[in-house]
Amino acid sequence: MLSIFATTDYHSRLYDIIKIEPRLDELVSVIDSLKEYPEASANSILIKNGEIGFALDWHNKQPPFLLPEKIELSESNLLGIIFAKLNNYEKAYEYLHPTNPSLFTELDFINRLQQGLPISSNELISHYTPFEEYRLMHNNAILRHYSTSTEQFDAYQTAYFYEEAMKSAPIEELGAFSARQYALLCIDLEHANNAAQILEDTIKKNLSKAAKIEIKHTLCQAWLLQLSKPYDQLLLGRLKSTLWEVLKEYEQSDRKIEAGLILLDAAHIANISESFSESLGYATRAIKIFEEENLKELAGNAYYRKGTLLYTWAQSGHPQFFKPAIESYQEALKTFTKKLAPSVFADIHHNLGVLYTDMPSETKKKSIWAGVAVSSFDEALSFYTKDQYPYQYGMICNNYGNAFTKFPKAVLTDNHEKALFYYQEALDVRTPEYPYERAITLLNFLEASWDVGNEVDLFNVERYEDMVAKAKEVKLLVEDHEIIEEANKHLKLLKKLEQTELK
Secondary structure, eight states, X not given: OEEEEEOGGGHHHHXXXXXTSTTGGGTEEEEXXXXXXXXXXXXXXXXXXXEEEEOXXXXXXXXXXXXXXXXXXXXXXXXXXXXXXXXXXXXXXXXXXXXXXXXXXXXXXXXXXXXXXXXXXXXXXXXXXXXXXHHXXXXXXXXXXXXXXXXXXXXXXXHHHHHHHHHXXXXXXXXXXXXXXXXXXXXXXXXXHHHHHHHHHHTTSOOOHHHHHHHHHHHHHHHHHHXXXXXXXXXXXXXXXXXXXXXXXXXXXXOHHHHHHHHHHHHHHHHHXXXXXXXXXXXXXXXXXXXXXXXXXXXXXXXXXXXXXXXXXXXXXXXGGHHHHHHHXXXXXXXXXXXXXXXXXXXXXHHHHHHHHHXXXXXXXXXXXXXXXXXXXXHHHHHSOTXXXXXXXXXXXXXXXXXXXXXXXXXSSOHHHHHHHHHHHHHHHSXXXXXXXXXXXXXXXXXXXXXXXXXXXXXXXXXXXXXXXXXXXXXXXXXXXXXXXXXXXXXXXXXXXXXXXXX
């Protein structure tokens, strides 16, 4: 729904223009600007002094391309703008091409940004006023940020235009609008510290409530990227309080989708703070919002996030979470199919393989779950191949090996022999460059080696020497006391075995 904000002396004229098109009044409302303040959204059209203007789109309804500050109020201009904002560019062209083609060109920039079509900065239009100079810098940055192909993208040039826009902005609110987009560029480039600094400087300025809320939301995105173990408790506290402030504002403004996204971030923060029930509550609320709004992709992402939360808790000694984790992942797979999202599909199946393996169940069902686990691990490895994704391949193979050591005894094959195969596959890519990961897989290999079937009354010298070498290597890789103790345990047992065989 579009809203036109104007004093009552314009209302009669505006209604007459809207009535030219059948049923357009069902999509556009006229509001007294003295009684209700315009929403900070691209859906707000402003009428003042016989000219059309626009509210800054802090609600992210359209690409952040800035239109001219003042446009003559005429039948063709207003209807062209209305139809463009309703994404009916054919009707917009019909009204504007004969009378104001340059305005249609401006509106079509937004259309092309939405469609992902390339736009040259040479096409931009500008006039010599302070606002127009600022607008030219801002829009140059936007086109480079959002419409340039990956091959042609120039981060330094894009940053330059954002900085020029911030410097030339005639008022602080406009500078903040560009600053937020600049921070989003930094976040895209994983320069979280730069993004946070830009936003922290910006939020100190004299800004509208809508601007402050959106900048705080973006600041939370930057802070989330800054989180790493061991977690900074002060940063976690700032994140929690700021997310809560933004969430309350979104809920009060009936911005349901944005509220759902905030809830997912809140779920993540609660999870790493080990507030399990709180985290689950946030994720469940987010799913409800996305399903009610029929946003299948966002709902699928929320199920994926919820599944990962439950997976973490299940693996942390809470067996009641195995089944709901599996159910959440299965819901997520309805969105993240092998064809549409192969990497996420593979990640989910990797986690499902672990869950199917470790889930407590009756002995007679263990073989069924083992078969399902094998299928999931194979799905994960069909995408994360040894050549293209060595790190992920090693992680999956290590967990696949662990799974085989837990499967029920097979009649025709030795599960521990299969485990050793996958551990060795993991070791091929978990080189000493990854000391901790390699040490863990080496210990897993050693543990499985004790249970591999041997020929009766034969001492396997080759396996013995291999196990000794692996145990000694562990001690050279890491300084972790528990890991070194585990390696020493194997060396003592191997020494005892050797002495027994020599007698």
